[in-house]
Amino acid sequence: MRRVLVTGGAGFVGRPAVAALAARGFEVHAVGRRAPEGVHVFHPADLLDAQARRAAVRAAGAGHLLHLAWVTEPGRYWQAPENLDWTAASLDLVRGFREAGGTRAVVAGTCAEYDWTGIAPLSRAEGAGIHRGHLSESAPCRPATLYGAAKDGLRRVLTGYAASTGLSLAWGRLFYLYGPGEAPGRLVGDAARALLDGRRFATSEGRQRRDFLHVMDAGDAFAALLDSAVEGPVNIGSGASVPVRTLLETLGRLTGRPDLIDFGARPLPPTEPACIEADIRRLTGEVGFHPHLDLDEGLRATLAAYAAR
DSSP states (O other), X not given: OXXXXXXXXXXXXXXXXXXXXXXXXXXXXXXXXXXXXXXXXXXXXXXXXXXXXXXXXXXHXXXXXXXXXXXXXXXXXXXXXXXXXXXXXXXXXXXXXXHTTOOEEEEEEEGGGBOOTTSOBGGGOTTTOGGGGEEOTTSOBOOSSHHHHHHHHHHHHHHHHHHHHTOEEEEEEEOEEEOTTOOTTSHHHHHHHHHHHTOOEEOOOOOOEEOEEEHHHHHHHHHHHHTSOOOEEEEESOSOOEEHHHHHHHHHHHHTOGGGEETTSSOOOTTSBSEEEEOOHIIIIIIOOOOOOOHHHHHHHHHHHHHHX
């Protein structure tokens, strides 16, 4: 049985990824502070502790690695100094994995690595060609945040390391995720909880278009990518952007409380990109993965999960 070591397995993306890997026949080992459900072996360790991290990698003895762990606190992670800690820890993690005999690694990246300055801003969206925000993996990277810069820098160094050591490396660039278990401060989770509780939800006009993917599909996509031989950056998104307003109106319709959504109560800067959308041809054509849930189905499943809790 193929063995995979997963970091961040108890997190938002990690939980469905662990389930998807197990369904593909992997023996799933996890490392971190919390034991995820459904793993075969858990190695408790603080990934920012070099000695504990290296010991866990050696103990796992895995041939595959899925690295998802990072600083993720909504709002704060964009400029958090811990991005530097995670960059250093990730470099050592992958090096230790390779030196322990690992052969295939997939690391989570972000659409925030891309250069968004060339995308038509929201202030000029009308007639400006908002689909200029359709991003392929070959689009230039020029991150505007420390988070994006840390991820982009990590990818560049790991790509060179993989080439020099024979490590098979893929980089999954996540776009906008939603689903059960979102931390407070994220759009869909906050809106769903507010509407289900009968509370008002303040938001922007919602004219910006974003590529939303259900987290179950994101977990499945990472498992498929790890299980393939595809290398380099691969966008993980739905491939179809929708206005944020459409997403929130759908939540309003499904909860029966569209009256609680206060569009325009929160301003957006005029430089906000009008459209951020993933080109997923590598994901579908080379990896062979197609998202299973459309937006309506995904939001229904999300609301059902929140209502059950």
